[in-house]
Amino acid sequence: MVLLKSVPPPTEGVRHEQAETTAIMDGKGLGCGTLYVAETRLSWFDGSGMGFSLEYPSIGLHAISRDLSAYPQEHLYVMVNAKLSDENEAEMAENVHDDDEDASSGGEDDDDDEEGVITEIRFVPSDKAALESMFSAMCECQALHPDPEDDDSDNDFEGEEYDVEEAEAEHGQGDVPTFYTYEEGLSALTQEGQATLERLEGMLAQSVAQQYHMAGVRTDESNAEFEDGMEVDAGTTVAGQFEDADVDHW
Amino acid sequence: MESAENQTPEPELVAGFSSIRERTIAENSLVILLQGLQGQVTTVDLRDESTARGHVVNVDAFMNIRLKKVLHRDRRGRLTQLEDLFVTGRNVRYVHIPDHMDIMETIQGQLAKSHRVRNFAGGRKEYAKKKS
Numbered sequence: 001m002v003l004l005k006s007v008p009p010p011t012e013g014v015r016h017e018q019a020e021t022t023a024i025m026d027g028k029g030l031g032c033g034t035l036y037v038a039e040t041r042l043s044w045f046d047g048s049g050m051g052f053s054l055e056y057p058s059i060g061l062h063a064i065s066r067d068l069s070a071y072p073q074e075h076l077y078v079m080v081n082a083k084l085s086d087e088n089e090a091e092m093a094e095n096v097h098d099d100d101e102d103a104s105s106g107g108e109d110d111d112d113d114e115e116g117v118i119t120e121i122r123f124v125p126s127d128k129a130a131l132e133s134m135f136s137a138m139c140e141c142q143a144l145h146p147d148p149e150d151d152d153s154d155n156d157f158e159g160e161e162y163d164v165e166e167a168e169a170e171h172g173q174g175d176v177p178t179f180y181t182y183e184e185g186l187s188a189l190t191q192e193g194q195a196t197l198e199r200l201e202g203m204l205a206q207s208v209a210q211q212y213h214m215a216g217v218r219t220d221e222s223n224a225e226f227e228d229g230m231e232v233d234a235g236t237t238v239a240g241q242f243e244d245a246d247v248d249h250w
Numbered sequence: 251m252e253s254a255e256n257q258t259p260e261p262e263l264v265a266g267f268s269s270i271r272e273r274t275i276a277e278n279s280l281v282i283l284l285q286g287l288q289g290q291v292t293t294v295d296l297r298d299e300s301t302a303r304g305h306v307v308n309v310d311a312f313m314n315i316r317l318k319k320v321l322h323r324d325r326r327g328r329l330t331q332l333e334d335l336f337v338t339g340r341n342v343r344y345v346h347i348p349d350h351m352d353i354m355e356t357i358q359g360q361l362a363k364s365h366r367v368r369n370f371a372g373g374r375k376e377y378a379k380k381k382s
Contacts, residue, residue, distance in 0.1 A: 060340070061296070
């Protein structure tokens with residue numbers, strides 16, 4: 001899945017392209033080429049078209065390394081949860097991490113990960129200043145590929161829908177009314193909330209003043225009683241409020 | 251001022267959520283606690299037995315964690331400094347909660363933050379809760 005030598009560099013959704021980038025896979029230099037950070041996959045190809053692609057779900061982590069004592073060049077480090085070989089697949093697996101005594105403990109809850117088998121790739125751009133863009137682009141693309149096995153992703157995410165009873169239960173405030181009257185609503189607002197309310201009403205007032213009067217909306221302070229500015233209070237119509245209405249509409 | 255963030259209805263600008271889906275996922279799991287770690291220094295134990303200690307820049311609903319100024323200790327104990335690190339949620343085994351942090355308070359604070367979005371970003375006021 002991760003090694004696709006014949007797939008050409010992606011042309012769409014390329015968040016970042018970095019030329020003159022050397023790739024080193026598990027310590028083995030692959031030469032200089034171009035790194036493509038695309039939304040679908042991460043690819044690297046050298047001048048002759050040889051290269052590899054990585055699927056984001058297989059990437060465990062990526063980082064910027066500027067620690068020259070750990071590695072002599074600043075680079076983008078990528079850890080892949082799989083074994084890759086750019087030669088043939090037969091030579092992979094057990095080789096690299098044979099001194100790894102904890103391979104067995106990594107086995108239980110791992111999914112397609114074979115006991116912690118990983119591949120370390122370093123992308124060394126000639127332009128070190130590009131590392132942050134490369135890193136950020138990878139973060140963005142990685143976020144586009146959430147783990148499908150995450151059981152939380154089955155949650156109901158209808159957004160604004162909110163189970164009020166459930167929320168009340170968990171907040172332990174069963175007797176808090178779900179509807180606020182004017183006084184309660186106003187006093188339930190924090191200072192910042194009141195400030196926001198005033199600002200929004202001011203904005204509303206300004207926009208209304210430029211047009212004809214709308215039913216039920218008044219451009220004075222008592223707009224505070226309309227909690228979201230959208231409710232209509234039939235008992236407070238102003239005489240002649242439709243004066244400005246365009247008669248031709250009839 | 252926090253009131254500035256209530257002007258736009260987009261949740262993106264409040265509490266760090268980039269989508270309503272993420273906010274819902276986070277609010278229904280303990281990831282919300284990890285999101286309260288933003289700005290703190292902590293240690294993340296990775297699935298491959300390595301650890302990374304650094305400043306928490308961001309944690310998203312999928313538990314992808316972004317750290318900066320990281321000291322990474324690999325399985326063999328070798329230390330490397332990393333400027334920025336992004337680890338996918340799948341590869342996180344443990345996230346250490348700093349001792350000084352009050353967990354309940356953090357969770358409540360995070361929920362309160364996103365509920366303010368819900369109330370002012372076009373939501374109906376009947377879901378407003380009294381803020382203590």
